[in-house]
Amino acid sequence: MTTKWTITIDCADPALVARFWCTALGYTESDPPEGWDTWGDWLTALNVPEAEWNDGASISDPNGVLPSISFLKVPEPRTSKNRLHLDLQVAGGRAEPQHLREQRIRTFAQTLTEAGATVVREVPMDNTTTLDHLWLKDPEGNDFCVV
Structure with a gap:
């Protein structure tokens, strides 16, 4: 059940x-x-x-x-990185051409920054400089990713 x-x-x-x-x-x-x-x-x-x-x-x-x-x-502020977060899957997956994946990620992240999010870091694919996903924070600092 x-x-x-x-x-x-x-x-x-x-x-x-x-x-x-x-x-x-x-x-x-x-x-x-x-x-x-x-x-x-x-x-x-x-x-x-x-x-x-x-x-x-x-x-x-x-x-x-x-x-x-x-x-x-809640009365207490956020004090550390979330152990649980949402991944907003907008890129279409790794089978998509990288330039399309990156464009989708960046376009969606721009919409979210205009709504109050902050980009923390661009995260590359392992051992490359190719963008894998963006790590962001919502208006109160809760972590999430755009992938």
Whole structure:
């Protein structure tokens, strides 16, 4: 039997980080619970103070296939490199011509830097100067790669 799961990203500003990942993944803000028109309506009904409405966020695959991602406000800052990260696979794989792979990686990374990401490093294929992937950080410093 499998276990249902999601990924949760700890952050200081869940709404900000959720918007970035919507851009990166093509996701959308998750719908409010069944029976509610908006998240605000749901939170109000639960008597959650408005000051706490950005304590969490959730985004979903608009096709309903891939797992949702949650964002949780935490008080402590990120202190070290992530041990788990996402690889955004945009290049088409190693069977594609290298110039196309590199163009796809760089074009997508440009979109993400415009959305708030930072490029950490270009990572070459082993023992070459040929680009394999880019290591980036989201607006709050969470690591991910564009491959």
